[in-house]
Amino acid sequence: MRGGPDVIDVIVVGAGPAGSTAAGLLAQRGYRVLVLERERFPRFHIGESLLPAGLPVLGRLGVEPFGDTFVFKRGAEFVDEAEGLTRGFAFEDALPGCPRHAWHVERSLFDARLRDAAAACGAEIRHGETVTDVRIDEDRVRVRLEGRPQSLWARYLIDASGQSRLLARQTGSVRPYKHFGSVAIFTHYAGLGDEALEELGPGNEIRIMLRPEGWGWIIPLPSRRLSVGIVSQRPLDRAGLEQGLLAGGLVRRWTAGAERLETRVIQNFSYRNVESAGPRFAAAGDAACFLDPVFSSGVTLALRGAERVADVLAPALEAGTEAAPRLQEGQQAYMDRAYRTFAALIDRFYNTRFATTVFLSQAEGLPMYRGVVSVLAGDVWRVDNPFQESLLAARPRATLEQ
Helix, strand or coil: CCCCCCEEEEEEECCCHHHHHHHHHHHHCCCCEEEEECCCCCCCCCCCECCHHHHHHHHHHCCCCCCCCEEEECEEEEEECCCCEEEEEEHHHCCCCCCCCEEEECHHHHHHHHHHHHHHHCCEEEECCCEEEEEECCCCEEEEECCCCCCEEEEEEEECCHHHCHHHHHHCCEEEECCCCCEEEEEEEECCCHHHHHHHCCCCCEEEEEECCEEEEEEEECCCEEEEEEEECCCCCHHHHHHCHHHCHHHHHHCCCCEEEEEEEEECCCEEECCCEECCEEECHHHCEECCHHHCCHHHHHHHHHHHHHHHHHHHHHHCCCCCCCCCHHHHHHHHHHHHHHHHHHHHHHHCCHHHHHHCCCCCCHHHHHHHHHHHCCCCCCCCCHHHHHHHHCCCCCCECC
């Protein structure tokens, strides 16, 4: 069935990175795309450190790295304050083929820029719209909205609803990962001093802090701000942040004289949607999978996954084959490789001495180092990285609950 005047080509639920990416790329090709977003922008969101592998998608959307939103990111530095050990991984040392840097972003502004890019491509964006029910029929998709008596109809639906996981909750297809982090506590500091910025350095590397209770992050943000947080596998209250990472020497030095903002808590994360596509629908971003944020993969996987969904869907809409049950099978396999790679890396980070032997050791040599950097850069769709292949071949310790 082709869409008539009352049937939209594609409805996208959610205007975050995945939703705006899919909407923008499809609208560029002339399709009628409607994005339904529950919240008003700008709005706070975690996930502030990007990987190089996502930058080409931003280029396709025409998103420029403005200074009020983006901070240059050279790579990552792993730090064990208790042992006095550090080691840096610069993206420029990765295997060839991936951008040589990334960005940290102010997510409220970054998400708004992506949304505006989708709108500039021709997508219609509606804020304050809560989807309450989706029905997938043979010839179209029906979407019900809170407070509206009339349904919307579309040829296809993309679920980019983030951790709300609209379709996965409706179908019961969410499977949590065992043995990853289960709680994150974090805050921002505003008004960093000149000495802090100088010590952070021009590379603005994310600092991944190895801690007994899990791990922490220190991320430089635009406008003299700093994001600081901690993730734990076991229960952790706000006092754990105060007595742990915030009591460490780096955070105390870098936040001296700065204003501490609101402290926030997120619990019960890391899951997979095991039914992420089917006839007339696909999920992208956190609605398809969310992994422990230790390697900052979330936004990059959202951008690349949504790009792939759109690139598969566009010719199917043209041919009228968008209802094919296995339309997104190739896209699912494409993203499965990425999910399994990062899940294996996270598994070893938490459940072995991997963090010490790989991230803080110089013993593995240059070829393995370059392979590690490539995975940290999000360049996980290549087949010539022995480090990645060893991750995929090893038996996982952390698994999805059945």
